[in-house]
Amino acid sequence: MRFIHTADWQLGKPFGRFDAATRTALTEARFDAIDAIARAAAEHEAGHVLVAGDVFDTEGPDERTVIQAATRMERYACRWWLLPGNHDFARNGGLWDRVRKRGVANVTVLAQPEPHEIADGIWLLPAPLLHRHTRDDPTESFDRMETPGATLRIGLAHGSIRDFGTQGEAPNLIAPDRAARSKLDYLALGDWHGLLCVDARCWYSGTPETDRFGRDEPGQCLLVDVAPGALPVVTPLRTGRYQWLQRDWTVADAIDFAALCDDLLTACEPAATLLRLSLSGIVPLTDRVAMLARTEDDLSHRLRFLDVRDGDVVTRPTEQDLAALSTEGMIGKVAAMLRTKIEEGGADAHHARRALERLFVETLKAQESAA
Structure with a gap:
């Protein structure tokens, strides 16, 4: 049978x-x-x-x-x-x-x-x-x-x-x-x-x-x-026509984001794809603008449906932003330690830079919540 x-x-x-x-x-x-x-x-x-x-x-x-x-x-x-x-x-x-x-x-x-x-x-x-x-x-x-x-x-x-x-x-x-x-x-x-x-x-x-x-x-x-x-x-x-994809991407810059987009579009049939995309990361302001343009002017028109959740993407702080971290208390001590690592260079300098940026972002969030 x-x-x-x-x-x-x-x-x-x-x-x-x-x-x-x-x-x-x-x-x-x-x-x-x-x-x-x-x-x-x-x-x-x-x-x-x-x-x-x-x-x-x-x-x-x-x-x-x-x-x-x-x-x-x-x-x-x-x-x-x-x-x-x-x-x-x-x-x-x-x-x-x-x-x-x-x-x-x-x-x-x-x-x-x-x-x-x-x-x-x-x-x-x-x-x-x-x-x-x-x-x-x-x-x-x-x-x-x-x-x-x-x-x-x-x-x-x-x-x-x-x-x-x-x-x-x-x-x-x-x-x-x-x-x-x-x-x-x-x-x-x-x-x-x-x-x-x-x-x-x-x-x-x-x-x-x-x-x-x-x-x-x-x-x-x-x-x-x-x-x-x-x-x-x-x-x-x-038997189905549509795919419902859910992706969580952590991005560092617009080049990184573009590569992920290209890989996605290659692997699926865009017109038959619904995508829920969650983004996170710390990126330069110009890259943040480029990513927004890619989603609004390209992805949203290629895909059957696009839902972008980018609340966890933040703009990378400038040197002035990082220098403005409080010098008092534990946050100030950690910031000073990380700046020293960055100035010394070496294998840990890149990671120290990322940690200092994250410290700035989390401090900013805490200040906004308190306000």
């Missing part, structure tokens, strides 16, 4: 922190990811696409979002299996009734925890979420699901195998040994937005279109091959 495992499409996500043009681009990219998944299924002859929850960003998306999702899936020959997640949980008279009313023959909504024989002897065991949060393991029902004549049992669920950085008891927790406990050949999970292998039979596919900074890899889906008595073969396939 060969199928595609995907999750966390979150169609209709608003991206409210971005400008209008970027919001539109990111919104459309999530719809386009459906086409990318379908093309991957066709190319690799996978007849089924399992979507492990959060197809939509909310339980009440607008009509355009529902119609776009249904009509895009309808175009392709593969069979789509949609699981309600915590963002789009199942309830009577809600979102999933609207999806069913579209009457798309190759789309099945898995709103009940009931097994489906999707091919001869191959059973799909879904664990839909009926509420946004539950304290019970949504996959416990797998143990009770009857799958007569099964040669393969494939689980589909949405939740956390472990607490991904949240405080306290996380909702929708799934037993880490669920695949073995419920005798599953593969457990397709959603909720975690990055690719993650829990064990050989249990994977998170991540989102097909990245939606947050800090993950360099673009969105993807998983091509899964399963056979009775064998471990699944799982292959990530790129």
Whole structure:
């Protein structure tokens, strides 16, 4: 059995922190990811696409979002299996009734925890979420699901195998040994937005279109091959258009900054890159101006989106600034010692100069805070 495992499409996500043009681009990219998944299924002859929850960003998306999702899936020959997640949980008279009313023959909504024989002897065991949060393991029902004549049992669920950085008891927790406990050949999970292998039979596919900074890899889906008595073969396939990069650069001058910019632009597709850039360092005033010009007049126009945080970049003090450091107290003593090291030259002179500049900057910050 060969199928595609995907999750966390979150169609209709608003991206409210971005400008209008970027919001539109990111919104459309999530719809386009459906086409990318379908093309991957066709190319690799996978007849089924399992979507492990959060197809939509909310339980009440607008009509355009529902119609776009249904009509895009309808175009392709593969069979789509949609699981309600915590963002789009199942309830009577809600979102999933609207999806069913579209009457798309190759789309099945898995709103009940009931097994489906999707091919001869191959059973799909879904664990839909009926509420946004539950304290019970949504996959416990797998143990009770009857799958007569099964040669393969494939689980589909949405939740956390472990607490991904949240405080306290996380909702929708799934037993880490669920695949073995419920005798599953593969457990397709959603909720975690990055690719993650829990064990050989249990994977998170991540989102097909990245939606947050800090993950360099673009969105993807998983091509899964399963056979009775064998471990699944799982292959990530790129589906995402955009990369969301986060970089922290410490710079000494405009030349240093320009080199980092050039390396970044060479390594990515600029028009498909969103960048959150944090800068720090002590630079000459003219270099500070040159760096600002590079970001405003070049980078911001090449990249899809640029967010520069440069509050930790300070202008290098002049000789008069350094001479003005207080001669009283510990700061004055340290400043005098560093000036002596600088005047003596030698291997430590460069480091002493940088330390004196940092001392000036920190002293200036302390004075401003006190004022």
